[in-house]
Amino acid sequence: MGLSARELTLVAAIQAGLPLVSRPYAAIGTKIGMSEGEVIERLSWWLANGTLKRMGVVVRHRELGYHANAMVVWDIPDDQVQAVGRRMGEQPAVTLCYQRPRRLPDWPYNLFCMIHGRDRDVVRGHVDTLVRQCRLEGVSHEVLFSNRRFKQRGARCADTGGRSQGSMFDGVQSTVVAS
Amino acid sequence: MNGLEKSLLNDFQRDFPLSKTPFADIASGLEVDEAEVLKGLSNLQAQGAVSRVGPVFQTDRIGASTLVAMAVPDERLEEVAELVNAYPETNHNYEREHRFNLWFVLTASTEKQLRDVLADIERRSGIEPLVLPMVEAYHIDLGFPLQWA
Numbered sequence: 479m480g481l482s483a484r485e486l487t488l489v490a491a492i493q494a495g496l497p498l499v500s501r502p503y504a505a506i507g508t509k510i511g512m513s514e515g516e517v518i519e520r521l522s523w524w525l526a527n528g529t530l531k532r533m534g535v536v537v538r539h540r541e542l543g544y545h546a547n548a549m550v551v552w553d554i555p556d557d558q559v560q561a562v563g564r565r566m567g568e569q570p571a572v573t574l575c576y577q578r579p580r581r582l583p584d585w586p587y588n589l590f591c592m593i594h595g596r597d598r599d600v601v602r603g604h605v606d607t608l609v610r611q612c613r614l615e616g617v618s619h620e621v622l623f624s625n626r627r628f629k630q631r632g633a634r635c636a637d638t639g640g641r642s643q644g645s646m647f648d649g650v651q652s653t654v655v656a657s
Numbered sequence: 658m659n660g661l662e663k664s665l666l667n668d669f670q671r672d673f674p675l676s677k678t679p680f681a682d683i684a685s686g687l688e689v690d691e692a693e694v695l696k697g698l699s700n701l702q703a704q705g706a707v708s709r710v711g712p713v714f715q716t717d718r719i720g721a722s723t724l725v726a727m728a729v730p731d732e733r734l735e736e737v738a739e740l741v742n743a744y745p746e747t748n749h750n751y752e753r754e755h756r757f758n759l760w761f762v763l764t765a766s767t768e769k770q771l772r773d774v775l776a777d778i779e780r781r782s783g784i785e786p787l788v789l790p791m792v793e794a795y796h797i798d799l800g801f802p803l804q805w806a
Contacts, residue, residue, distance in 0.1 A: 481719060486766070489719050495709025498695050498702075500678055518675050521712070525675075529718040531798040534673035535698070536713060537666055541705040542803060549753065549760070560793070567795035575796040578724065578789040585726075585757075585787055594801070622753040622760075628738040629750040629761070631708065 481529075488512060488520055494631075495536075538630065539594050546598045546623065550605055551587035553580075553618040559589055565612050566591055571604035586618070598623060661689060663803075665697050666706065670800025673710070713798060721771040722764040723790040726757040727782070734758060737782050746774050757787060 481489065487510045496502040503521075504514040524530040539547065554562050559577055566589070567575035574592040591608075595601040605621055608614065658666075664687060674682040680698075681691040701707040716722035729737045734752065741747055741761050750761035765771040779785055 486719070489714065492712055493714065495711035496679075498680070498699050498710070500680065500691065500695075502679065503675075503677065514677060518677070522675050524712075528715055531713045531715050532671040532800060533675070533712050534670045534800065535666060535710050536708045537670070537801055537803070538705055538708050539801065542666070547751075560795075563793065563795035572796060573801060574798075576724075576794055577792040579792060581787050581789070585789070588792075590724075590789075591796075620755065622755045622757075624760075625752040625754055626738075627751050629742050629747055631748050 484512075485520065488517065492517075492521075540627070543596055544594045546595045546601045548593050548598075548601045548605070548624070549622045550591050550593060550608070551620050551622065552589040552591075552614065553586045554589045556588070562612055562614070563589055566608065569608055569611055571595075571607065587620070661687065661693060661697050662701060665694065666701065667803045669710075715794075716762075716764045717791060720764055720766045721768045722762065723771065723775075723788055725761050725763055725775070725778075726787040726789065727759045727784050728757050728787075729759050729782075729784060731758075737784065740782055741778060744774055744778070746771070 488506070491506050491510045497505045499505055501514065503517040506512075507514050507517045521530065521533065525533060552562075563575055563577055566572055571593050572591045573594055574590075576590050577588060578590055580586055580588050593601050593604050593608075595604060601623070602621070609617075665683075669683060673679060676682050678691075680694045684691040684694040687694070698707065698710055702709070727737065738750060738752070738759060741750055741759070744763070746763045746765045748762050748764055750759070752758055753760050763771060763774055765774060775786055775788060
């Protein structure tokens with residue numbers, strides 16, 4: 479939150495990725511009436527202040543042979559969730575680690591992490607290691623393997639255009655892949 | 658996959674050059690031509706290995722965002738997944754093996770827009786979504802280290 483209208487224009491112009499041309503920042507700037515220097519300066523600032531997590535090549539795990547993907551959800555006592563979350567987030571197998579609210583009675587879990595692997599046994603092995611490393615023996619948890627992917631793309635929150643996304647079966651941005 | 662493609666995939670997930678000519682700078686570091694870098698990235702994108710070259714935003718910093726789960730009867734899963742996909746606010750949408758079998762991320766410009774989309778999805782699907790916004794992040798996104806088999 480807190481971005482100016484001008485900044486949101488840049489977010490919208492760049493979030494689908496850079497054009498693969500010699501001067502990509504100039505090309506983005508031309509589309510929105512911003513100089514190449516200003517585009518680069520704003521991106522640098524966003525990297526420094528955490529608005530951008532990173533800038534670079536975004537890979538698709540499944541296409542690279544990482545066929546198994548699990549979201550592992552844990553029910554951690556509230557007074558321990560921060561300490562456990564920090565430890566879990568440092569484990570090499572973990573690619574995301576977030577605290578989220580419980581929704582009782584349907585959903586008792588408050589800590590979520592993501593693990594990718596070449597197959598499900600590898601992922602299960604990583605979960606066992608996590609339990610040991612983070613001392614989570616006896617902690618209630620579930621491993622939710624992904625099955626079909628209906629959509630994967632970067633956030634498009636600053637879109638101002640129409641709802642042009644078509645069916646889940648068309649295009650690269652909404653492929654369906656069985657694991 | 659050749660050596661250049663492996664390097665492009667693995668070594669530039671972060672710290673991508675914020676210079677006027679980032680691809681030429683990558684090329685000179687790898688001792689190849691800029692054209693080879695552009696062609697390599699373009700091929701990887703065409704193959705689907707690269708979804709994009711660009712920014713990964715902390716979504717709660719540029720708008721309102723949440724993870725959402727729904728428990729959808731099996732015979733309606735594709736229909737409801739397609740309904741959810743049709744919103745431009747949807748960026749990831751996966752089937753997971755659980756009673757809550759549809760998991761997606763919504764990102765909108767404002768909290769109100771996010772609430773409106775959630776209400777719309779509930780009304781049109783007849784299924785109450787489990788709304789699970791981030792409370793705190795414990796992992797720094799450094800990209801995804803690839804191990805070549």
